[in-house]
Amino acid sequence: MKKPISSIVVLGAGSAGLLAALTLRKKLPAAVSVRVLRSPRIGIIGVGEGTTPNFPAFLFDYLQLDEERFFREVRPVWKRGIHFIWGPRGEFPYAFGNHYSVSDTGFRRPNGFYSWGDPYAAGFIGRMMQQRKVFLPDDNGQPRFDGAYGYHLENVRLVSWLEAEARQVGVSITDAEVTGTARDGDRIRHLVVDGQEVVKADFYVDASGFRSELLHGALEEPFQSFADTLICDRAVVGGWEREGGDPIQPFTTSETMPAGWSWRIDHREHVNRGYVYSSAFTTDDEAESLFRKRNPRVETTRLVNFRSGHYRRSWVGNVCSVGNSAGFVEPMEATALMVLCMELRALAASLQEGRLELRSSLIDLYNRFSENVWSEIHGFLMVHYKFNTLLDTPFWQHCRDLPLPEDAARIVGFFQENGPSSFARDWLLPRASQFGTEGWWALLVGQKVPWKIQPPSPQEQKRWAERQIRLEHAVKHALTTEQILATMDSPAHWQRAREARTRQPA
Ligand SMILES: Cc1cc2nc3c(=O)[nH]c(=O)nc-3n(C[C@H](O)[C@H](O)[C@H](O)COP(=O)(O)OP(=O)(O)OC[C@H]3O[C@@H](n4cnc5c(N)ncnc54)[C@H](O)[C@@H]3O)c2cc1C
Structure with missing residues (x-):
């Protein structure tokens, strides 16, 4: 039997390191110590300000952190999606939530089929984005937080809030720079800190940002670059x-x-x-x-x-790398914090499943999961470049000429024959797809990639136009960010939120 881990050192205290420390502290038994080392001289990257909806879900559902404190200290605002000034239409929305891939009552096909003329018509979030509105009101005029939102937040504020939360649950944080390492094969034996002190742990999380001090620096894991196909740097x-x-x-x-x-x-x-x-x-x-x-x-x-790409394996021996030190792709879809949350859930689950033993089968599985995540993001981002005809500069000509990776080409090929169909999504998309058919169709309909299916009948078009009137009516009363912030900052809002939570069944 392998010895279960009882001590963890996290290298780095940017959003990746602090979230990793919080996750492991909260999800592993209390007897496992979690210590963070960070270098004030190197500091944090200080960029990374948009999130996807999995971020609030990770903080408040999975980690059960205090939402009121988060709002008070991080001061985020809500993000409902991305407004692309892009493609042959000149603009289109990528709204969070399910719009293209669901069918409204009475329609034969998913809404994406009827949205060719106007992608804002696919669902109420796109319409709200168009009008700078953020949430629909409930019967009392209060915002209905429907779950399909991310945040805009300042990286520095986020990091200082995470630090306070981590300390509160017993994570120790030390200002110290790792200046050397000792390794045994594919394991780290110890770290050398500030040129002298030796720091040992059973398990190390490398969250040292682009420096990737342990995974790349010490263990020499090779980098798989996307620089030929995602050329922004x-x-x-x-x-x-x-x-x-x-x-x-x-x-x-x-x-x-x-x-x-x-x-x-x-x-x-x-x-x-x-x-x-x-x-x-x-x-x-x-x-x-x-x-x-x-x-x-x-x-x-x-x-x-920056450079787009990822290390071949994220977890090697007793080192698992997360955040920018494991991989990074250009920030078009704000995927870094999204991937980080996925990595941390998978890491905590693997350690729980292995009863804190470092089992090679679980490490292999984790690395396969991570490889799949990067591979889908790579293809998904390339689709943004492939079909954007808004400008015809040498950069855009070059990007449009690049062939798509095999998986992305298959998804686009399916769309070109079948349109924004919800058929066979489980066979078509990678397992545990991060974007779902919703994300892929939003991009392809948005960029006006044509498909072969007949257009909707005149009757269906008429009913779709009537649906638009109902949608417009609903959105007319939607709230702006400023209106909601005026109540969020008041103690009454949090009192209501607490009452709502205590009313919920356990
Ligand atoms: C241009 C750009 C835009 C971005 N936009 C977004 C976005 O909109 N949304 C999003 O999700 N992400 C975005 N990102 C990614 C963003 O950087 C990450 O989400 C996030 O901030 C994670 O950073 P990190 O913690 O991995 O690294 P860092 O913040 O760089 O932290 C690294 C930590 O390691 C420590 N460290 C390093 N070496 C040592 C050492 N030898 N000894 C001790 N400590 C050490 C540092 O001191 C620091 O504490 C963007 C990135 C770029 C480049």
């Missing part, structure tokens, strides 16, 4: 303070740019923008100057370099 980032009357947009904007694309993320007090570009198609100076021209209110700017 830099971002210039900046923002400005919001002025009164400037409405908070409840979605991320992704806008086509000559050598890449640009995001806009709204926070309560300021707006953050970034131009993600390929250094093969523009220079840093050119990118910065275009970014400033398009965003004259931008104050200081910052350049961030």
Whole structure:
């Protein structure tokens, strides 16, 4: 029998390291110690501000963290999806929730089939995004939090809240830089800290960001690069303070740019923008100057370099890598925190299943899971580039010419023959798909990729138009972010939320 682990060291205290420490502390027996080491000299990356809906679910359903404290300290706003300024239509929504792949009562086919003329018509969240609204009201005029939302949050605020939560559950956090390691084959024997002290644990989580100190640095796991197919490798980032009357947009904007694309993320007090570009198609100076021209209110700017890809295995011996140190793809769909939550659930479940023993069968399974996650994201992001005809610069010509990976090509081929069908989704998509048919169809309908099926009959079109009137009517009374924040910041809101929770059956 292998010896069960009783001590864990997490290297890094960015969002990945702190969330890993919290997860392991909360999900493993209390006898397992969890210690975080972080280097104040190196610091955190400080970017990463949009999430997907799995993030609130991870924090509040899975980890059972305190939502009120989160709102008070992190000050997030809600994100209902992505507004793409993209493709032959000029724009389209990628709304969270199920819209394209579900059928409204009385319709023969999923809603995606009727949304060709107007993707905003697929469901109420897209319509709300179009009108800068965020949630429908309940009978008392209070927001109905329906679960199909992520957040816009500031990385630095998130990290400081996570640190406080981690300390509260007994995670110890030490300021210390790892300067060396000793290994036995594919295991780390100990870490050397600040050039002298030896730190030992049974298990190590590498959350050291792009440096990947343990997985890559010490264990020399090779990197599988996507650089030939996801060619953006830099971002210039900046923002400005919001002025009164400037409405908070409840979605991320992704806008086509000559050598890449640009995001806009709204926070309560300021707006953050970034131009993600390929250094093969523009220079840093050119990118910065275009970014400033398009965003004259931008104050200081910052350049961030990255590479898209992942390490071949994320878990080797007694080291499991999470967050940017395991892999990263350009932030088009804000997948990093999403992948992190998936990784941490899988890691905690594997350690629980193995009764804290490091079993090779569970490690192999974890690595297969992680490989599948990266592979789907890779194809999904390439589809964004393949069909965007909004600009015809050398960058976009190059991206459109790139062949899709096999799995993504199969999904697109199915769509071109069968349209946004919900048939056989379990055979078509990768197992445990992160985006589901909903995500794939949102992109393909949004980018006007044609399919062969006959258009809806005139009767169906008439009924679809009538449905739109009902949708418009429902959305007319939807609430803006500002309206909701005015009540969220009040003690009465949290009193109501607590009462609602205590009324729920256990
Ligand atoms: C341009 C850009 C935009 C992004 N946008 C998004 C987004 O919208 N949504 C999203 O989900 N993600 C986004 N990301 C990804 C984002 O960076 C991650 O989600 C997230 O912040 C995870 O960071 P991390 O904790 O892995 O790394 P980091 O924040 O870099 O933390 C690394 C930690 O390791 C420590 N460390 C490193 N080496 C040592 C050492 N030798 N000794 C001791 N400590 C050490 C550091 O001090 C630090 O504490 C974006 C990334 C980029 C580059």
